[in-house]
Amino acid sequence: xxxxxxxxxxxxxxxxKVGTIENCILTPTAKLLKVLNRYKIKATFFVDSGYLVKxxxxxxxxxxxxxxxxxxxxxxxTLDRDGHSIQLHIHPHWEDSTFDGKRWNMNTKxxxxxxxxxxxxxxxxxxxxxxxxxxxxxxxxxxxAGGWSIQPFPKIKNALKKHNIYLDSxxxxxxxxxxxxxxxxxxxxPNKTEWRFEDDPLEEKKDGFFKEIPIxxxxxxxxxxxxxxxxxxxxxxxxxxxxxxxxxxxxKLDKLxxxxxxxxxxxxxxxxxxxxxxxxxxSFLKRKDNxxxxxxxxxxxxSEYSLKKLEEFILSNKxxxxxxxxxxxNES
Numbered sequence: 001x002x003x004x005x006x007x008x009x010x011x012x013x014x015x016x017k018v019g020t021i022e023n024c025i026l027t028p029t030a031k032l033l034k035v036l037n038r039y040k041i042k043a044t045f046f047v048d049s050g051y052l053v054k055x056x057x058x059x060x061x062x063x064x065x066x067x068x069x070x071x072x073x074x075x076x077x078t079l080d081r082d083g084h085s086i087q088l089h090i091h092p093h094w095e096d097s098t099f100d101g102k103r104w105n106m107n108t109k110x111x112x113x114x115x116x117x118x119x120x121x122x123x124x125x126x127x128x129x130x131x132x133x134x135x136x137x138x139x140x141x142x143x144x145a146g147g148w149s150i151q152p153f154p155k156i157k158n159a160l161k162k163h164n165i166y167l168d169s170x171x172x173x174x175x176x177x178x179x180x181x182x183x184x185x186x187x188x189x190p191n192k193t194e195w196r197f198e199d200d201p202l203e204e205k206k207d208g209f210f211k212e213i214p215i216x217x218x219x220x221x222x223x224x225x226x227x228x229x230x231x232x233x234x235x236x237x238x239x240x241x242x243x244x245x246x247x248x249x250x251x252k253l254d255k256l257x258x259x260x261x262x263x264x265x266x267x268x269x270x271x272x273x274x275x276x277x278x279x280x281x282x283s284f285l286k287r288k289d290n291x292x293x294x295x296x297x298x299x300x301x302x303s304e305y306s307l308k309k310l311e312e313f314i315l316s317n318k319x320x321x322x323x324x325x326x327x328x329x330n331e332s
Contacts, residue, residue, distance in 0.1 A: 002285070003323045005213070005294045006041065006269070006310075007169060008032070009089055009144065010076075011048035012245060013300060014111075018104045019245025021068050026075055028242035028299035035311050039318065044085040044325040046144040046169075047076060049128035050094030056131060058099055065099065073135060080136040085324035088132060088165060091146035092116060092124050108248050111181040112149040113156055125159040142167040142325045147182040148175060153200055166210055167328055169294060171201055173217040174264035181248055189214065193292040211328065215294045216267040218280035225259050228272045235305070241271055243300030267294070270301035274309035278316065 010025060012018045029045075036043060052072065059066035080086050095116070096107040113121055132140045143165045150156070150170045160166075175186040189202045193216075198208035231239045257263060265273065267280045277295070284293050297306075 003292045006043040009298045010045045014248035015246035017246045024243040024300035041322045042083045046089035052131045085326040086136045087142040089144045122159040145170045148184045169213045171214040172266045192289045217264045231272045238305045266296045269297035269306045274306035277313045
């Protein structure tokens with residue numbers, strides 16, 4: 001049976017302008033739910049827990065953050081109550097970021113979890129998981145690395161294992177980046193839709209503690225990215241992302257590579273990338289291992305166009321098996 005998983009990274013932006021929670025998180029998530037609810041589909045939300053930790057720390061000092069905390073807490077609580085899966089997404093730069101009373105000042109010098117000591121990593125995983133379990137209970141067991149930066153895995157392995165985080169959904173085939181914020185190279189990952197591993201998510205180990213459920217990928221030509229740039233600038237309101245912030249980092253070399261040669265992308269419902277959702281699924285079905293089709297999205301980066309494309313996809317695949325990460329809980 002083919003499974004379809006719709007997964008969302010639930011977060012603000014991390015550039016010079018983080019955006020508002022209304023436009024980056026609350027409103028686009030509500031718009032997405034209207035589509036999903038029509039077809040009784042549940043999604044998985046990888047929640048940027050560092051943001052919640054920071055809100056908890058500062059909400060008594062800043063009334064505006066107390067308001068944000070209550071709003072985010074309420075939406076996550078509702079998502080969990082309605083059957084969506086809430087899981088762990090770690091952007092550890094929140095440890096170094098500050099709030100001046102009016103705005104967040106993002107410090108992305110330590111954007112990757114690996115830029116902290118192993119003791120600090122253990123503490124971050126503990127606190128970031130705890131802030132979620134305080135809301136949804138003992139349901140948090142899966143992880144998605146911020147910026148896809150899960151390597152080198154041995155440095156974060158012990159902390160994840162200690163706090164019973166045993167499923168990962170970070171990798172995507174041929175994914176690669178090397179910038180001041182992002183580092184990952186998934187060129188040699190198994191050509192599968194799930195496997196177990198121990199010390200390296202790119203190396204299958206049948207009795208490994210961890211399970212990988214990779215994000216699905218699709219090969220794109222440079223023309224696609226030229227179209228993406230065009231629609232972003234001239235596509236009008238339909239193609240305008242809901243979020244009102246700016247992204248952090250990004251390699252100029254990586255952007256040049258996308259505009260000049262074939263590259264692999266995650267299968268996404270973000271903005272114009274949703275245009276290849278149907279074709280990506282058809283390509284996926286032709287694979288030998290076509291068990292789990294994992295879609296990624298970010299509420300902040302979605303648009304009316306992407307919601308329309310998602311609904312078209314669902315209508316074409318209404319009889320498929322839509323599941324959440326929760327289906328893999330306690331699987332040995």
